[in-house]
Amino acid sequence: MSTAETHEGAVGRARVWDALVALFALVGLADAAYLTAEHLSGNSVRCMIVSGCDEVLQSSYSTVAGGVPVAALGAVAYFTAFSLATLAAFGYAGARRLLAPLVAVMFLATLWFVYLQAFVIRAYCVYCLVSAAITTTLALLVLLPRILGAGKRLA
Amino acid sequence: MSPSSKKSKGTLPFVIIGLVLVAVTVAVVLMSRPGGTNSPAGPARQNTAQNPVQQQQTRAPQPGAPNPWAKGGASATVTIEEFSDFQCPACGNLAPGLRRVAGEYGDRVRLVFRNFPLQMHKYAFQAARAAEAAGLQGKFWEMHDILYERQKEWTDSMEPRVQFESYATRLGLDVQRFKADMERQDLADRIRADMTRGNSLNVRGTPTIYLNGRELMPGKLVTEDDLRREVGAALTSSGR
Secondary structure, three states: OOHHHHHHHHHHHHHHHHHHHHHHHHHHHHHHHHHHHHHHHOOOOOEEOOOEOOHHHHOHHHEEOOOEEHHHHHHHHHHHHHHHHHHHHOOOHHHHHHHHHHHHHHHHHHHHHHHHHHHHHOOOOHHHHHHHHHHHHHHHHHHHHHHOOOHHHHO | OOHHHHHOOOOHHHHHHHHHHHHHHHHHHHHOOOOOOOOOOOHHHHHHHOOHHHHHHHOOOOOOOOOOOEEEOOOOOEEEEEEEOOOOHHHHHHHHHHHHHHHHHHHHEEEEEEEOOOOOOOOHHHHHHHHHHHHHOOOHHHHHHHHHHOHHHHHOOOOHHHHHHHHHHHOOOOHHHHHHHHOOHHHHHHHHHHHHHHHHOOOOEEOEEEEOOEEOOOOOOOOHHHHHHHHHHHHHHOOO
16 A cells, blocks of 8 residues: 555545534534524423423523523534534645534533533423534544544544 | 645535525524424424324323312303413413413303323422312312412422422411322322323323313413413303
8 A cells, every 4th residue: 555545545534524523513503503493482482291391491591691592602613513524524624623622612511501401400401412412422523533542544 | 735635625615514504594594483493393293293193083082080170160161171280381371371361251261270290390290299189178279379389499499398388388278188188099090180181182291271172272382362362252152
């Protein structure tokens, strides 16, 4: 195997990885967009057997800094992650480097929101938990390779 | 990086990003309108869409608890049946309005209460027991009202029985008897009978209101104004 082929193979794998990250970020974006719309429409405050009561979405923890819905911030974060991953998939290596800190911050935020639901509000919102799962997946996809030292080959 | 790989990047990624941005913004704007996410395609509905016809056809409506707690005229032409969960915030919000509307129409309207504690509410069944136990001492509606007025107090508590007993004291009940009655099997059976009735009617959430047997505004949150309007219309059409 020539070094050129190994390098191209690695680059190819990296871009597929980026595309995967972009895909998950897109799913997260859809989820966050839905939660933002729910929040803005002030809807469905009934308690549904399946999806819950929106106690989480109606709580004071659902907005920050003068009425900005947390879900909207999440949507912005997912959109940024999606954009960076898409750019990385098309070869913008700089974009990939920005993904890691973004996803790390998103993951920390996710831990905080799960803590709030579990111990403070003591209610869950299904779509919030879906978002938590997606962000955790993104964190694994983006941060784990770096932590395991495989980052050198993928970056 | 070689010059040729830079040229191959192109504008496609930006086009994709731009399209996603537009699509998401449009979707959020459309879904944010009042009622926007309560369409039949919304997630809350998707689960009921799986077997609605099956359930309605194969299950006859179950009767619920015998002699349910009811207010108003026994010969009223309009009956409101409410499936409610004491821990449900929306039920708590609706309670005063429901009381007002029932009060305004007096004997012309009959308000029937059905217990429908949801699984996700860990204290709801106990609260229902508390209301039923208070009912044995003639104070069901008073306990019902306090449970809703002070909902946050007992739902946030580590041991809501403490709150329930304090409400019983406030209402002048025999607290020892109240505590014993809360454990009664027949009261739990009443609650479960109402839940069975709700399930047989395909009740999917709380509060769910039936007016003369027809579900009011399925899937939507009924407000005091909605109630007043619907009850008024029903009374007019029945000639009273």
